[in-house]
Amino acid sequence: MRRNQRRLYRGLLFWLALVLSYFLSHAVPPSTVAQAQSQIFVNQASAQFVGPNGPATTVSNQTQVGATQPPPGPELPLLQITKTADRAAAEPGDVAIYRLLVTNLSTQPATPLTITDQLPLGMLYVPNSVQATPQQPTQAVTTDSSLTLTFASLGPGESVSVAYGVLLTPDAVRGNGRNIAQASAPGFTPVTAAYQMTIRPGILADCGTILGRVFVDKNFDGQQQPGEAGVPNAVIFMDDGNRILTDPDGLFSLANVLPGYRVGTLDLYSLPGYTLAPNLYRIEENSASRFVRLSPGGLGRMNFAVTPTFGEEQS
Amino acid sequence: MNQRWWIGYGAIALGLPAVGWAIAPALGQSALATYSIRVTSGDDGPMQPDQGLTLREAIELANGTLTPEQLSEAEQALVQPLPAGQGSRIGFDLPVGQTTIALIDLLPEIVAPELVIDGTTQAGYDGSATYDPKFPAAPAVSLTVAEGSEVARGLTIAADGVTVRGLSLYGFRTSDRATKTTPPSDIFVSALAPPVDASPLSPALELFRLDQPDLAPRGVVIEQNWLGLPPDGEFPAVPSAFGVTVFNAVETTIRNNRIQNHDGSAIITGFRADGLQVSENAIIGNGLAGMPDAIRLEGTIAASAITDNLICANDGSGIYLFKPEGATQISGNAIQYNGRRFERAAVYLMGSDHQLSDNFIGYQPGPGVAVTAYPLSHRNQIRGNRYAELDGLAIDLNTQGNTEVQDFQKGDGPNPPRNSHHRRRETGNAAINAPQFDAYSFASGAAEVTLTGTADPGSEIDLYRVAEPGSPYSPLTEPLGTVTASLEGTFSASLALPPGTRVSAIATDPEWGTSEPAAVASVLAADGTQPDLPATPVEPPSCDPPTPPPAPVEPPPPLEPLRLEIPRNVHFALDRSNISTESAGVLDQIAAALLEYPFLTVELHGHTDPRASNAYNLALSERRSLAAREYLIRKGVPLERMRIVPFGETQRRSQGSGRVDYARDRRVEFVFTDVRGLDIIFVNQEADLQLE
Structure with missing residues (x-):
């Protein structure tokens, strides 16, 4: 009985705590929340332990949360750089156009302003593709994979926009597609901007294609000759679970197959009345499945010869 | 090229006898001696000079691979030389009670032209014991497989003008392998038949040619045989795979045979079957566990007729x-009760210029005739x-290039009218429009209705009477007459029809073919009412052989509801489809009831418990119903x-998942229906x- 009372008491306390906290959270006016955001919270941790000289206490450094950056004073030199491109993903052979925007946020001129961009592996700068507005670079040093532009001066509050083209070579597939542009000027802290471009293999993809046919073999050689009709709507299962249906002529093709060893088999339930035909010429093809070694980007063939069946109850 | 020759000679020198048989006709076809031979021994085995002459020895004699000098004196007495220009004849004189020839191996390929193998010469054959040429008299000689042996083919015919008459052939099949064998059959007709499989003993493959039409045997005749069933008419212990495989032959004639109980088709063509004539056969109950169609035509079939x-x-x-x-011509056949396992059209047509006329097509769980959309x-x-x-249209033209699974089995139902000339290229019979009546009902005049x-x-419009009530696309019961549509596309016909008649029509244009049937219109009485015509009782046809003509006329039993207490399900063990002893007892009761009441029909619904995949269970339930x-x-x-009708796990008997529930789920249900409205009490x- 006592125990139950205690339980009841505890439950009541818990409920009270819930209700109180609910009301408290709503009682605080929203202005205080905004105030709290601009407040600076100081946090310090301490730890106690028993050392060789008895109990000891160690104290961490102080950290601050919520401290807003002071607005850039006129005395602080500051540059801002933004980097974008005309596409998020590219394939070898594409030309991507990068765009840089450098702004002087301070009150003092950046003289001279230098912009450098190091291109990632496999990207080639397209010669003479730099276009800058509103001012033109006084000096441009370009190599295949890097770009350095020097502008005479960027006044306070001014911006300069630079666009240039980059050609993706097959090597780009091995690179990470991330490049970093940097803007710097004497007396200014250099600023950087990165842009990540997804590199797709595109024409260099190593996926292969499997094609084949299901047909009624009349001379039992495993090849389709005139007079050997294709079987429509036959089902071929691949080792990865792909299910392929033949067309009315008994043909099928499967694109984007990962290279490697691929196995396909015929679903005999899809062609009632037919079963796998014997191959009188190649013992290897007297098998329920076809095995293809698909080289990267290669073409594999899976032909299934069928013949009218009997004795279905045996299998 | 030279190398190939040497390899060929090497193969022959190694002494494969089959190569010898195959080469023989090429070497000595003109000078083949012909004999009249009497087979007196039902034994089989290698050739040896003994008392009796076996069928194997007889065929070798006719083929010229055996000379009479190699026989014993007793055997030589059974071989009579025939004048040149006449084919050899093999007759039978088997001792009484030993008329079954059990083969232990493939018989040699028949390469003797004009050879006649005549089972009607056996004493005890009564050719007059038949009332219908479709059901020939029971043969006296049967050719089958010895117990424990595997023989793929009964007779393999590779020569012109060979006749096989009056034999019973059954039990020819092969066992299961990684891939199947070339089609095993009771009778295989082909020039140089392919070896059974790719075993090392198979003959050299240079000899297996399909592309030379002059090599194909011409004019083979297969008549008055029972294929797939022994002379007593029972279901054989080992069913044959296929009946007659016309693999590569021209102008083959198959007539007056009874072809029954095959795992695959009764008659199947392979590469070439030009001029095939299939006439007056009884083709019953084939396709039990394989190619389900009774007659399956593939390859070239020009000028063939069924x-x-x-x-x-x-x-x-x-x-x-x-x-x-x-093209083939299909006429005068009774095509009924097919589609026992697959809901297919009674006749499925691919290709152009086929002619289907004067057939009776009925009792089919699918359309009557389906014409494919592809190939054109x-x-x-x-x-x-x-x-x-029928369960579908009488004539179903697949449209809009429909090539789904169902379209190659049951067709796609009524077509909309042609709305574009493109429809012609993607519809069977070039999308000829079905006729359309101007009204759903026509009032009858004084004597005739227009x-x-x-x-x-x-186009020419064939008007049909439709006897079955219900659907606007009920089967076309009987032709009423033909009118021609005008150049404006209208037609008009005046017929003397009793009020209440339902009519439909099909259109035929020689340039395109025959259309689907029109939606049914009915004939009203002059006062606008539609009287119900008295239903004429239809005697459903059966597959039984005709009974003797003077059948005693029984007074028809009164149609009183019959109370019948029979069980309607059998159960199975887990993942099994064999019939247990207890189930056999139940099945015996069901069989007894079915035999006692010939008007009862039954659907076998196979079911499984819900474990395992849907596809596996569907197959398992089908195996159970088949068993x-x-x-x-x-x-x-x-x-x-x-x-x-396999259902898989879709219709469980119980709800739970206990052992008993699952055991109840594993069953085959027997759903009885009957033509007379019987009251059946089920147990x-x-x-x-x-x-489990």
Whole structure:
């Protein structure tokens, strides 16, 4: 009985705590929340332990949360750089156009302003593709994979926009597609901007294609000759679970197959009345499945010869 | 090239006897001595000079691979030389009670032209014991496989003009392998037949040629045989795989045979079957566990004809033309009760210029005639046929390039009218429009009713009476007459029809073919009412051989409801489809009831418990229904009264997941129906429940 009372008491306390906290959270006016955001919270941790000289206490450094950056004073030199491109993903052979925007946020001129961009592996700068507005670079040093532009001066509050083209070579597939542009000027802290471009293999993809046919073999050689009709709507299962249906002529093709060893088999339930035909010429093809070694980007063939069946109850 | 020759000679020198048989005709066809031979021994085995002459020795004699000098004196007395210009003849004089020839190996290929193998010469054959040429008299000599042996083919015919008459052949099949063998058959007709499989003993493959039409045997005749069933008419212990495989032969004639109980098709063509004539055969209950269609035509079939056959109770279509080259003529056949296992069209047409006329097509769980949309199939003339009890259209033209699974089995139903000339290229029979009556009903005049409607200009309209009530696309019962549509595309016909008659029509244009049937219109009385015509009782046809003509006329039993207490399900063990002893007892009761009441038909619904995949369970349930059906077949229940419907795990008996629930789920249900509206009391029996 006592125990139950205690339980009841505890439950009541818990409920009270819930209700109180609910009301408290709503009682605080929203202005205080905004105030709290601009407040600076100081946090310090301490730890106690028993050392060789008895109990000891160690104290961490102080950290601050919520401290807003002071607005850039006129005395602080500051540059801002933004980097974008005309596409998020590219394939070898594409030309991507990068765009840089450098702004002087301070009150003092950046003289001279230098912009450098190091291109990632496999990207080639397209010669003479730099276009800058509103001012033109006084000096441009370009190599295949890097770009350095020097502008005479960027006044306070001014911006300069630079666009240039980059050609993706097959090597780009091995690179990470991330490049970093940097803007710097004497007396200014250099600023950087990165842009990540997804590199797709595109024409260099190593996926292969499997094609084949299901047909009624009349001379039992495993090849389709005139007079050997294709079987429509036959089902071929691949080792990865792909299910392929033949067309009315008994043909099928499967694109984007990962290279490697691929196995396909015929679903005999899809062609009632037919079963796998014997191959009188190649013992290897007297098998329920076809095995293809698909080289990267290669073409594999899976032909299934069928013949009218009997004795279905045996299998 | 030279190397090949040497390899060839090497192969022959190694002494494969089959190569010798195959080469023989090429070397000595003109100088083949001919004999009249009497087979007196039913034994089989290698040639040896002994007392009796075996069929193997007889064929070797005719082929010229054996000379009479190699025989014993007793055997030589059975061989009489015949004058040149006459083919050899093999007769039978087997001792009484030993008329079954059990083969232990393939017989040599028949390469002797004009050879006649005549089982009717055996004493005891009574050729007059038949009432219908479709059902020849029971043969006296039967050719089968010795117990424990595997023989793929009964007779392999590779020579012109060979005749096989009056034999019973059954039991020819091969066992299961990684891939199947080349088609095993009772009779295989081909120039230089392919070896059974790719075993090292198979003959050299240079000899297997298909592309030379002059090598194909011409004019082979197969008549008055029983294929697939022994002379006593029972279901054989080992069913044959296929009946007659016309693999590569021209102008083959198959007539007056009874072809029954095959795992695959009764008649199947392979590469070349030009000029094939199939006439007056009884083709019953084939396709039980393989190619389900009774007659399957593939390859080249130019100038072939299928006439006056009874095609009954086969598991798939009656006649299925699969991408053939050339046209066939199908006339005068009774194609009924097919589609026992696959819901297919009774006749499925691919290709152009086929002619279907004067057939009876009925009792099919599918359309009567289906014409495929792909490959292009035009100018198929389907006229003068009668239809009954179909599950689909009498004539179904697949449209809009439909090539789904169902379209190659059941067709796609009524087509919309042609709305573009492109439809012609993607519809069977070039999308000829079905006729359309101007009204759903026509008031009858004083003596005649005038039916009007629209159809393709210039086409010929065959009007049909429709006897079955219900659907606007009920089967076309009987032709009423033909009118021609005007150049504006209208037609009008005046017929003397009693009020209440329902009519439909099909249009035929020689340039395109025959259309689907029109939606039914009915004839009203002069006062606008539609009286109900008295239903004429239809005697459903059966697949049975005709009985003796002076059948005693029984007074018809009064149609009183019959109370019948029979169990309606059998149970199975986990993942099994064999019939247990208890289930056999139940099946015996069902068989007895089915045999006692010939108006009962039954659907075998196979079910499984919900474990394992849907596809596996569907297959398992089909195996269970097939096992039950096979048991009933062996008990003598006619095939045409049973239908296989596998359900898999979709319709469980119970809800729970206990052992008993699962055991109850694993069953085959027997759903009885009958033509007379019987009252049947069912008993839910569980005597054969098999807990796992």
